[in-house]
Amino acid sequence: MLAPEPQAQPTATPPAAEAVLTVEHLYKSFGDNHVLQDFSLTLHRGENVVVLGKSGSGKSVLIKCIIGLLRAEAGRIVVLGQDVATLDHEAMDRLRAKVGFLFQSNALYDSMTVRENLLFPLRRHWLDHPRAQEGELVMQALEDVSLAHTADMMPAELSGGMRKRIALARTLILRPDIILYDEPTTGLDPVTAREIDHLIREVQHKYGTTALIISHDMSCVRLTADRVALLVEGRCYAEGPYDELSHRDDPKIREFFA
Amino acid sequence: MSQRTASNHVRLGLFVLVGLGILLVTLFLLGRQQNLFSRSFLVQADFRNVSGLLTGNNVRLGGIPVGTVRKIQILNDTTVRVVMNLNRDAQPFVRKNAVAAIGTDGLVGNTIINLSARPGPAPAVQPGDVLRTKSPVGIDDILSTLAVSNKNLVRITRNMTSITEKLNTSPALWGLLSDEELAANLRQSVRNTAAATALAQGTGEHLHAAAHDVKVLTRGARQGRGPLGYLFTDTAFAGQLGHAARQLAGTSDTMATMLNGLKTQVRTGEGPMSTLLTDTTFSRQMRQSMGHVAQGTQDFSQTMQALQHNFLFRGYFRRQQKRQARAAAQPEANK
Amino acid sequence: MSANALLAETGALTRFTARFFREGFRPRYEVPELLYQCYVIGYQSLPMVGITGFIMGMVLTLQSRPTMAQFGAESWIPTMVGLTIIREMGPIITALIFAGKIGSSIGAELGSMRVTEQIDAMEVSGTNPFKYLVVTRVLATTLMLPVLTILADAIGLYASYVGINMKGVTTLALFVNNIFAGLTFGDVLPAVIKTFFFGFAIGLIGCYKGYYSDKGTEGVGQAANSAVVVSSLVVFIIDLVAVQLTGLLGLN
Secondary structure, three states, X not given: OOOOOOOOOOOOOOOOOOXXXXXXXXXXXXXXXXXXXXXXXXXXXXXXXXXXXXXOOOHHHHHXXXXXXXXOXXXXXXXXXXXXXXOOHHHHHHHHOOEEEEOOXXXXXXXXXXXXXXXXXXXXXXXXXXXXXXXXXXXXXXXXXXXXXXXXXXXXXXXXXXXXXXXXHHHHOXXXXXXXXXXXXXXXXXXXXXXXXXXXXXXXXXXXXXXXXEEOOHHHHHXXXXXXXXXXXOEEEEEEOHHHHHOOOOHHHXXXXX | OOOOOHHHXXXXXXHHHXXXXXXXXXXXXXXXXXXXXXXXXXEEEEEOOOOOOOOOOEEEEOOEEEEEEEEEEEEEOOEEEEEEXXXXXXXXXXXXXXXXXXXXXXXXXXXXXXXXXXXXXXXXXXXXXXXXXXXXXXXXXXXXXXXXXXXXXXXXXXXHHHHHHHHHHXXXXXXXXXOHHHHHHHHHHHHHXXXXXXXXXXXXXHHHHHHHHHHHHHHHHHHXXXXXXXXXXXXXXXXXXXXXXXXXXXXXXXXXXXXXXXXXXXXXXXXXXXXXXXXXXXXXXXXXHHHHHHHHHHHHXXXXXXXXXXXXXXXXXXXXXXXXXXXXXXXXXXX | OOHHHHHHHHHHHHHHHHHHHHHHOOOOOOHHHHHXXXXXXXXXXXXXXXXXXXXXXXXXXXXXXXXXXXXXXXXXXXXXXXXXHHHHHHHHHHHHHHHHHHHHHHHHHHHHHHHOOHHHHHHHXXXXXXXXXXXXHHHHHHHHHHHHHHHHHHHHHHHHHHHHHHHOOOOHHHHHHHHHHOOOHHHHHHHHHHHHHHHHHHHHHHHHHHHOOOOOHHHHHHHHHHHHHHHHHHHHHHHHHHHHHHHHOOOO
């Protein structure tokens, strides 16, 4: 259960830990639309990094390249010490078990109940897990997002915020090292959005996960970011703690913090 | 929707099993019908003509399917060998002397092979035996009859051809047909003939009137009343009257003969017809003669009328009229 | 649609088919999902297909009766209706109904899964979505349509029996004998075999349209619609090819 905390501590973690996710000189384009051009970013264990960018600036493309849903044209992505581009299908699947992905549209399976939704990645990734534990793991994940009572409901019966939290529970059930959030608060009302922000923090503290958050919602950025990276024109234009960036005078940075 | 339970699997299983079951039963029944699954043996028969027999067609014994056609092959230009698959069950009933014939199943049905038994004992057929065959008699008969008719037809048409050729090559006929004057003459003569017959009709009327008068007269005479009696004793008068009547009869006989001849000639359209028809003088003469006949009969009628008014006969005729008037009045009074 | 787009579409569909054969027969096999899809696609289509089959048999019988009666061939109605249903009407009508029901639902389902990133979610959940979604559905349609067709044939023929008894009298045994008398393997086998291809085409096109549907809810509708249109057309084309092929093989 998550008690709404009025203010999280944004700059608590010092960036001294090991690098768990490294993106180096990434290029990706769709036809003539050059989305990512020489993008580089490093995530350290336990920190929440927000990539801030305008709509259509290629934020989603970035995390889809990281998880292997899209293939970059050039550059290197190293996740937990493994170069994504060199992995075959099975190795990629093993890596994906350690990297959670929260989709912008939640991507809950409409034809399955909440429980089945949560079981899906569990059964798929952990082929040899003991069946007896399944129920316990599901309930644990649901309690983490305080929705234990919805286990037998269909996704269509849930509200947008609840669905987002179920989707988060589905990523949490595998105990990932890294969670990639694709615009977690987009399309939610401000109150629900803040609940999600706090939940992201909660998860970080409880499981010590590293998180890469894609967003253009400034409240979300302020509440969840240990560090902010600005994605402008396909490159990492600036990076640093929220408070530091928000006080810079660069016009391109000011655009975001205005 | 998302009930991935065991009962769903049961339903799916039932669904698939029923479907496959129906398919298998269908195939099995078809196979049994075509003897694919029952034990069978092969026999052969050589035909001159198999009339479109196909592999898979039925073989029947006494109208019951006992097998199917397995293979059809041409042995030489006049022989087609048909290999038949017969049921083992039917083996005891198909004798070595059975005769195979090509037939059809109904009027428009498939071609089939009919096996028919022959009188006389024979052992059951063995695999590989070659059965005797019979060509389809009915059709052959029909065809041979048709051949004779055809030959006759050929002869007839040949004759016809020569006739039409002769007609074609005859310049006389073509001249005749293309002669416009002839047509005009023909029309003219027909018109004349019509006039002549009209005259003849007139003559006939006069004749009729005269005959009526004569009848009245003779009736009175036969009854021997009044002064008639003595008149009829006058043989000279009677002779004259007879003479006139005879002449009249002769004239009308001649006329009838002449008309008959004319009619025949017109109808047959050959011989002297053309000359006759073109001869306008003839018809003019005929008209004249008819005119004479008419005049003759008219005169005769006048003579008779004069006779009526003669004093000798007047009384008789008056009485006659009175009696007639009375006879006419009587039925009205009776009513 | 321009000729170029049509060719591009055909090419993409061919690649999709090739991918089906490349991925479909390698492990891992999604057997439980295949069974579930068979249940949804086959069993749950039965009422629809059954009703259509029943009406088809009934109407065919009642419609052909006046004409057959004119020729004094009423006793041939079972044979004619049997041949018509088993050879052509059963397979084609079932396939078209199936395309309408299943083709559109597959197109819409995969389309919405694509649009709401469920397909991506499967991929990151250690599942090959092509195998899990496409292969199972295509196999299910390929295997279920023949079963549905056979059942529709059976139901249609029963309806024909009922239809004959509405205006005359025949026994079931005579009716069945009449049908079988006019039937050969050459009538049944090609008709059954072609339904596999019908099912394959319907499933494949539905999956293709859904799997590559454009973003947005409009794309989902389009995927469902064009899945039905294209698969119905392809069913007819396959039918034409089938009749030519069976003719060449001497089975007609």
